[in-house]
Amino acid sequence: MNYFQKMRGGGQSPPKVGLAEVLWSWLGSFLGLAAVSLLHFNVLDQTGLMMIIGSFGASAVLIYGAIRSPLAQPRNLLGGHILSAIIGVTAFQWLGFQPWLAAAVAVSTSIALMHLTRTLHPPGGATALIAVIGGESVHNLGYLYVVIPTALGAGVMLIVALLINNISKSRRYPEFWF
Amino acid sequence: MKEIRTGELTPPDISEQDVFEAMKAVEGYIDITPGDFKEVYQTAYALAVKRLLTNLKAGNIMSKTVVSVKQEITLVQAATLLAEKKISGAPVVNSDGKLVGVVSEKDFLREMGFGATPSFMQIATHCLNNKSCMIGRLHNRTVGDIMTKPPITGKPEMAIGTISALFAERRINRLPIVDDDGLPVGVVTRTDLAHALHILGGAPKI
DSSP states (O other): OOHHHHTTOOOOOOOOOOHHHHHHHHHHHHHHHHHHHHIIIIIIGGGTOOOOOTHHHHHHHHHHHOTTSGGGSHHHHHHHHHHHHHHHHHHHHHHTTSHHHHHHHHHHHHHHHHHHTTOOOTHHHHHHHHHHHSOHHHHTTTTHHIIIIIIHHHHHHHHHHHHHHTTSTTOOOOSOOO | OOOOOGGGOOOOOOOHHHHHHHHHHSSSOOOSOHHHHHHHHHHHHHHHHHHHHHHSBHHHHSBOSOOOEETTSBHHHHHHHHHHHTOSEEEEEOTTSOEEEEEEHHHHHHHTTSOSOOOHHHHHHHHHHSTTTTGGGGTTOBHHHHSBSSOOOBOTTOBHHHHHHHHHHHTOSEEEEEOTTSOEEEEEEHHHHHHHHHHTTSOOOO
């Protein structure tokens, strides 16, 4: 297959899931995001801290909507977010004078590190990027960004995933922990 | 006789549609395309076949009832025995029961002056033109005179992958299996091998 033939694809998409799966995905992600948002808006907002970052929306797709995926397992969820947050904050602090460079380095280095540590979790890339482009409120947190919101928020979402994803007989989460 | 090429064992032809249907039967979103799954499956299958070719031993597939012939007996006696048992060859043993050679149709044909692999029509033509049929040459000879020696042998723990390679390389049809003392304990024939490969689910190319 040559370079241009590859671009035609030719494979096929996996099948559509059943209605039950859709409803469980909806319920899990609703409750997961509700939990972190409540903590964010009702508890932490007044303190200048935050609990919610954009990448959690992406994590919800995986840990409530594609729970069999290796990318959705606890090792990946926690490892991917935490490692990427560390890379993101470091990239901003060292290279923040050139935001374009800090953003690119943060995301690319996170992906490399997640691969090397078997913690690949796509939302981790967003977590690293947010550390650079998230504005004053994020920058002021420094390395606290790794703990709150990143680790704490991912932890709360994980607890909701464990509680909701195991109710149905045909669903099981996680496939593995570490 | 064509060669057996175990390297060409292919998995049953699973289609992407089969994978797609199977994925539908499993609840939840499976994070892989049917094409990738098929690729993983085929690779895993090839590995499984390779493992079985290594793990399945001569001892598991050989015919254990060995008809062996003594090297002192005459060719007429040997031919009678092979004809009776409806086999085309047998291990040859000495007076201690140790394997010393293998005798088969090929050896008889060679002795009759036909070369090792004549077709039936060659033999028929020859016999029709020469009334003696050259069978006379076989009188007063013993199995020890015409057998193939030294015999190519295997041990019961020989893997079937190795055996099929041996069949192909040495152009033989049966492999006597001997124990540590050189006593015959069984024979693996091409048929035995074909059965074993068939059980593995591959398409043995014989």
